[in-house]
Amino acid sequence: MNAHLAPFPDELLTSWYARRIYQRRGRTLADPTAVRDRTGQWCHPDIRPTTRWLNGAAQTFNVASSQLATNALAQRYPALPLDFIAWDRPPFATEQECFRSAPRLRLSWCNRCLAEDFAAHRPAHIRHHWVLAASCFCHRHRWPLEERCSVCNAFNWQIVGSARGPLRMLCAECWRPLERSLPAVLSAGADLQECWDRVIAFETEVFTALQGKTPDQFRFNFTSASQLLGEVRDISRLLARNYWGYTRSNIPLNAFISPAMTPGRLRPDFFESEAPFPLAVASMAKRRCLLAAVCAILDPTHATGVTLFGSNQPSAIETFVSTVDPCEIERCLAPDGRWSQTFVRQVRAAQQRKARKSRRAATAAGSGLPRMSVG
Numbered sequence: 001m002n003a004h005l006a007p008f009p010d011e012l013l014t015s016w017y018a019r020r021i022y023q024r025r026g027r028t029l030a031d032p033t034a035v036r037d038r039t040g041q042w043c044h045p046d047i048r049p050t051t052r053w054l055n056g057a058a059q060t061f062n063v064a065s066s067q068l069a070t071n072a073l074a075q076r077y078p079a080l081p082l083d084f085i086a087w088d089r090p091p092f093a094t095e096q097e098c099f100r101s102a103p104r105l106r107l108s109w110c111n112r113c114l115a116e117d118f119a120a121h122r123p124a125h126i127r128h129h130w131v132l133a134a135s136c137f138c139h140r141h142r143w144p145l146e147e148r149c150s151v152c153n154a155f156n157w158q159i160v161g162s163a164r165g166p167l168r169m170l171c172a173e174c175w176r177p178l179e180r181s182l183p184a185v186l187s188a189g190a191d192l193q194e195c196w197d198r199v200i201a202f203e204t205e206v207f208t209a210l211q212g213k214t215p216d217q218f219r220f221n222f223t224s225a226s227q228l229l230g231e232v233r234d235i236s237r238l239l240a241r242n243y244w245g246y247t248r249s250n251i252p253l254n255a256f257i258s259p260a261m262t263p264g265r266l267r268p269d270f271f272e273s274e275a276p277f278p279l280a281v282a283s284m285a286k287r288r289c290l291l292a293a294v295c296a297i298l299d300p301t302h303a304t305g306v307t308l309f310g311s312n313q314p315s316a317i318e319t320f321v322s323t324v325d326p327c328e329i330e331r332c333l334a335p336d337g338r339w340s341q342t343f344v345r346q347v348r349a350a351q352q353r354k355a356r357k358s359r360r361a362a363t364a365a366g367s368g369l370p371r372m373s374v375g
């Protein structure tokens with residue numbers, strides 16, 4: 001029987017480490033955590049493991065350290081910025097902070113991948129793309145990723161082994177396996193699947209950019225990998241901010257809610273976020289809605305917006321320019337090359353359409369007013 005002693009090709013190093021520790025019950029080994037290097041930068045064992053940790057883990061578990069090194073996220077995605085990883089405790093320190101505890105990744109999972117693992121007698125393991133911030137769906141199964149138990153909504157889970165079966169991920173509150181999907185996801189129709197597929201196609205382009213490769217130029221004309229990542233980062237930050245006050249949920253993102261992104265849950269009403277990188281620290285529901293909005297705003301065709309938000313809504317880019325503070329948009333448009341020429345042109349065209357519509361509305365309102373008699 002294959003004991004799966006080495007990491008799977010798409011497995012996180014800490015996932016491999018955790019299941020190997022589990023197999024050696026009784027031998028106490030510390031859980032790997034992020035450490036600072038000499039320059040003060042965090043080295044997380046899943047992203048950029050230190051040579052010392054790699055050698056130690058390789059020796060302890062009798063696996064080649066070169067094999068472990070290939071499973072680091074920085075190897076798989078050479079252009080991966082830290083804010084494109086999902087964090088429970090992010091490594092970005094604000095100016096006011098003098099101390100920040102070791103960063104910790106935010107994990108999610110695909111129910112169907114876990115079910116396949118169990119059926120194939122493979123230990124349950126965490127895949128690389130389950131910790132990426134621009135990842136809300138399993139591309140293999142075209143299925144939403146989850147971060148809570150589908151039965152009791154708990155976040156906590158544990159790896160548990162049984163006498164005969166492989167290691168499984170179980171909810172730490174109700175002890176049900178995480179292979180269970182939400183009933184609303186299981187009964188999803190073709191309309192929901194089409195919405196998911198739109199976002200999955202966009203995620204694929206972002207993953208290409210994270211590997212340092214140029215995105216599809218038919219879709220993102222004259223857009224480099226770093227420009228696409230910059231646009232995703234900027235738009236998600238602009239959508240999560242509150243510009244006009246009144247209530248904490250008065251943010252542009254709430255104008256981009258697609259029921260397909262939160263199946264089986266009530267329509268969300270997200271709160272403002274002043275975090276520098278909201279996508280990296282958002283809950284799964286907020287992350288899906290943010291990515292769906294960014295996907296529709298960046299897509300040059302109107303069809304994606306219609307699929308996601310319905311045909312009775314204005315185009316996504318028009319909603320974007322009317323709900324975000326124009327000064328903030330100008331701040332992103334001003335630096336040369338921050339956004340691609342194509343996207344800058346689309347934003348300018350949407351701003352002109354918005355101005356024309358407001359002029360027409362003002363004229364219509366003016367002509368409807370009763371005229372004052374003079375003299």
Ligand SMILES: [Zn+2]
Binds near residue numbers: 141
């Ligand atoms: Zn899957």
Ligand SMILES: [Zn+2]
Binds near residue numbers: 153171172173175176
């Ligand atoms: Zn549970």
